[in-house]
Amino acid sequence: MLILITYDVSTVDSAGRKRLAKVAKKCTDHGQRVQNSVFECILDSTQFRRLKYELEELIDKKEDSLRFYNLGDNYKKKVEHIGAKETYDMESPLIL
C-alpha cells in the first residue's frame, strides 16, 4: 500500500535540520521524496508499523509533527501533480 508521510519541523535551527535529514533518510530508504517534507513509501502493514516506530524515535515529539496517510493499494488514480517536477528523484531512486 502507498503510505504518504508528511513531516513538519522548524528548520531554522540546526537541530531541526538534522532531524529532517534523518527523517528524510529513513523515509527514502523505504520510498521516494516527492516534496521537501513529503515522502511516498510502498509498505506492507508490518513495514509500516516498524517505520512509524523508527520515525517516532527520530523526531522531537514536542516540536515536530509527523502525519501518515494510507492511500491503499489502488493509489495511482488518487495522486495528481501540478507544476515543477519533483527534484528528488536523483537522490533517491524510486523503489516500487
Add this chain to the structure above:
Amino acid sequence: MLILITYDVSTVDSAGRKRLAKVAKKCTDHGQRVQNSVFECILDSTQFRRLKYELEELIDKKEDSLRFYNLGDNYKKKVEHIGAKETYDMESPLIL
C-alpha cells in the same frame, strides 16, 4: 471526500512566500492547514476541480510543486498523527 494538498516552493524569496500565503489562504478557505505546506480539504468533485484550477492559477508552475491525494469518503482511519499538535487550528477552524 478528503483531499490532501501538499505544496512545495522555495520560500527563500518574498515572491515564493507570497505564493505560499495565497495557496494557504485558498486552501484554508476550503479546509484546514495541518502542517506548514499540508492542507486537508473536504470537497466534492466539483469543488475539487474548481480548487485545482484556482491553485494552478496562483502558483509558478516552473518553480512550485502541488500534489493532490484523494483519501475518499472513509478517510478517518487512514490518517495518523505523531508528535506536536498542529498549531494552525486557531487561524482556520476545522470545517467537517
